[in-house]
Amino acid sequence: MNAPADAAVQDRAIDRSNMKVSDEIAVELVGMNKWYGEFHVLKDINLTVNKGERIVICGPSGSGKSTLIRCINRLEEHQKGRIIVDGIELTSDLKKIDEIRREVGMVFQHFNLFPHLTILENCTLAPIWVRKVPKREAEQTAMHFLERVRIPEQANKYPGQLSGGQQQRVAIARALCMRPNVMLFDEPTSALDPEMIKEVLDTMIGLAEEGMTMLCVTHEMGFARQVANRVIFMDRGQIVEQNEPEEFFNNPRSDRTKLFLSQILGH
Amino acid sequence: MSGTHAHTVAFVADGKLPDLPPPPGASGAIGWIRENLFSGPLNTILTLASIAVVALALPGVLDWALFKSVWNASSLSECRSIIAESFGEGQGGACWAVIRERFDQLLYGFYPAELRWRPNVAFVLLIVAIAPILFDNVRALAVGAAAIVALKALAGAAGVVDGGVGGLFGATTVVLAAAGALAWFFGGGAHRRYWLMFSAAFPVIAYFLLWGGLGLEPVASSRFGGFLLTMIIGVTGIAASLPLGILLALGRQSKLIFIHAICVGFIEFIRGVPLITLLFVASTLLNYFMPPGTNFDLILRVLIMVTLFASAYMAEVIRGGLAALPKGQYEAADAMGLTYAQSMRLIVLPQALKISIPGIVNTFIGLFKDTTLVAVIGLLDPLGLTNPIRADSNWNGIVWELYGFIAFCFFLFCFGMSRYSMHLEGRLRAGERR
Ligand SMILES: Nc1ncnc2c1ncn2[C@@H]1O[C@H](COP(=O)(O)OP(=O)(O)OP(=O)(O)O)[C@@H](O)[C@H]1O
Ligand SMILES: [Mg+2]
Numbered sequence: 076m077n078a079p080a081d082a083a084v085q086d087r088a089i090d091r092s093n094m095k096v097s098d099e100i101a102v103e104l105v106g107m108n109k110w111y112g113e114f115h116v117l118k119d120i121n122l123t124v125n126k127g128e129r130i131v132i133c134g135p136s137g138s139g140k141s142t143l144i145r146c147i148n149r150l151e152e153h154q155k156g157r158i159i160v161d162g163i164e165l166t167s168d169l170k171k172i173d174e175i176r177r178e179v180g181m182v183f184q185h186f187n188l189f190p191h192l193t194i195l196e197n198c199t200l201a202p203i204w205v206r207k208v209p210k211r212e213a214e215q216t217a218m219h220f221l222e223r224v225r226i227p228e229q230a231n232k233y234p235g236q237l238s239g240g241q242q243q244r245v246a247i248a249r250a251l252c253m254r255p256n257v258m259l260f261d262e263p264t265s266a267l268d269p270e271m272i273k274e275v276l277d278t279m280i281g282l283a284e285e286g287m288t289m290l291c292v293t294h295e296m297g298f299a300r301q302v303a304n305r306v307i308f309m310d311r312g313q314i315v316e317q318n319e320p321e322e323f324f325n326n327p328r329s330d331r332t333k334l335f336l337s338q339i340l341g342h
Numbered sequence: 343m344s345g346t347h348a349h350t351v352a353f354v355a356d357g358k359l360p361d362l363p364p365p366p367g368a369s370g371a372i373g374w375i376r377e378n379l380f381s382g383p384l385n386t387i388l389t390l391a392s393i394a395v396v397a398l399a400l401p402g403v404l405d406w407a408l409f410k411s412v413w414n415a416s417s418l419s420e421c422r423s424i425i426a427e428s429f430g431e432g433q434g435g436a437c438w439a440v441i442r443e444r445f446d447q448l449l450y451g452f453y454p455a456e457l458r459w460r461p462n463v464a465f466v467l468l469i470v471a472i473a474p475i476l477f478d479n480v481r482a483l484a485v486g487a488a489a490i491v492a493l494k495a496l497a498g499a500a501g502v503v504d505g506g507v508g509g510l511f512g513a514t515t516v517v518l519a520a521a522g523a524l525a526w527f528f529g530g531g532a533h534r535r536y537w538l539m540f541s542a543a544f545p546v547i548a549y550f551l552l553w554g555g556l557g558l559e560p561v562a563s564s565r566f567g568g569f570l571l572t573m574i575i576g577v578t579g580i581a582a583s584l585p586l587g588i589l590l591a592l593g594r595q596s597k598l599i600f601i602h603a604i605c606v607g608f609i610e611f612i613r614g615v616p617l618i619t620l621l622f623v624a625s626t627l628l629n630y631f632m633p634p635g636t637n638f639d640l641i642l643r644v645l646i647m648v649t650l651f652a653s654a655y656m657a658e659v660i661r662g663g664l665a666a667l668p669k670g671q672y673e674a675a676d677a678m679g680l681t682y683a684q685s686m687r688l689i690v691l692p693q694a695l696k697i698s699i700p701g702i703v704n705t706f707i708g709l710f711k712d713t714t715l716v717a718v719i720g721l722l723d724p725l726g727l728t729n730p731i732r733a734d735s736n737w738n739g740i741v742w743e744l745y746g747f748i749a750f751c752f753f754l755f756c757f758g759m760s761r762y763s764m765h766l767e768g769r770l771r772a773g774e775r776r
Contacts, residue, residue, distance in 0.1 A: 173681065189674070191692050201678035253678060
């Protein structure tokens, strides 16, 4: 499962010169709780993410990983505690929500490109309508990011004409076009074939090298080892353990983490 | 070949196999006929039976409708005697003379004859208003207008129609020619915006043309009738029920409990009541609720009822399209910071409406045919006109020709809508899928 990830990482040495963690706080969760009806999905989540951090969140299925990162841009509403993004506290104030969503890019497991728009239109839509960027400028930005994810030649095709890996790279470019400060990834590679996982991970590594703040739900442990500066393990709605990747993989402290790692790494 | 023996396990292809044409009989016309008409015993029997039915019925129908029909007569009995004279006693033939004599009435009802150029101009403008909505550019208008004007000139020169070439300078033809010329020079996609502006203004223009005002002689609603009335109710109902249906469908999805409840209540109520009931409410009951002395136009009341009725169905069709959209589309739009209105307009509705096209057009067609129900409350749409025509002693006893003609006209409209929706689906599909 993690073989392609390792392959991606082995292709080139990672340039760490821009991967600096600053003192400024990008995202802060304080005593955050969420319920689905009676079901307590997220329990007392405390998490501070500084600018430039690359955080990988892992854990068994149903542990609440997706719910956690979806709370950060209010795709899900939390019921207790505080979420502060870029100094803006998430409340039910729609203005604040829109403000935060502008600063936070998200990449989904199933890409969620807009099938009725071309690749270029997918990338320029939000800048034009949300950031009010002139069309010409938005297109230039979009082409810039499409070049960065290495598919500028697909700009005028429709998403249905692209492979899964290409679609996911477009989705990343689309999020970047909004010039976000934080990027959220929810299992960006788990709907992809092995050979496409590599190209998407490569793109994400490139992003990390440029110093992007990233929260990434993934089971690509090779990626976590090489890129993350912190790995968070969740189970049953709780953050069970967090540590630097080296320590996390070599010396897991909790039994649940050990069990999870032994299952996922196949030891 | 490369010696692939059954027992050889290891095998490497040593070259590319050539592309061969399919064997004869697998493609082309013969292939198609064999595949679709004679693919098995059952299919063959059905094909032969169908051919037999058509062969038996067609000559009789053609005989009646065309070969033994009468176009010039002033009464049904005259028709019958002409048929008996030319084809022998006891022969049946259609008496289209009734359509010929009552054609204007079937088109306009009792709209004053000297003012009928106004509905004609309105109809031409309707086509001009619809074209940019339906198509990317309106160049086809120029071709259509040129063809019609040319035909009219020819017919005038040949003396087939009254007025000779001078008939070319009637208001309708002039408007048609002007629209055609504009479409020729400014019909490209780049100018579509301006054509759409005209579409938006069209309802107001049409209102004044049809009902008068602004210096035009007023015409009372009671004089409207025939296909003019059908078009007014049908087109207004279609144009108004789509946006209203979209709003209702979105309202039904709303998390705001009050809006949701109102929309659900409205949709369920309207769908639970027959249209005729609503029309009776429009024609009689509504007046009790109005302050005495107000004269709320009957056609307007009917328009409102028909629109409300169709919009409830439309809302449910569109709700189906909304539900068919993957949740991820809403989430992606939200995650990018689009407002609710933006995500609906740019992301959700374009896709949901596309999915709903068959259902939407189905509702349009149903609405268009339902306009005939207004005959029940005394409006003289084509069906409503059949009664006075059949009550005329000249045409007493005529049935098939009148209803057949009306049915044929309705069929043309509905079939046209159906074909357009298929065209639209194909066009939208071509863009997105591989
Ligand atoms: N809309 C919802 N309503 C009710 N329960 C939900 C809803 N969405 C998720 N859940 C439940 O919340 C829990 C956490 O879901 P979540 O999707 O966050 O898990 P996850 O860690 O992302 O799992 P996976 O690895 O399978 O994606 C699960 O038990 C799930 O069944
Ligand atoms: Mg998940």
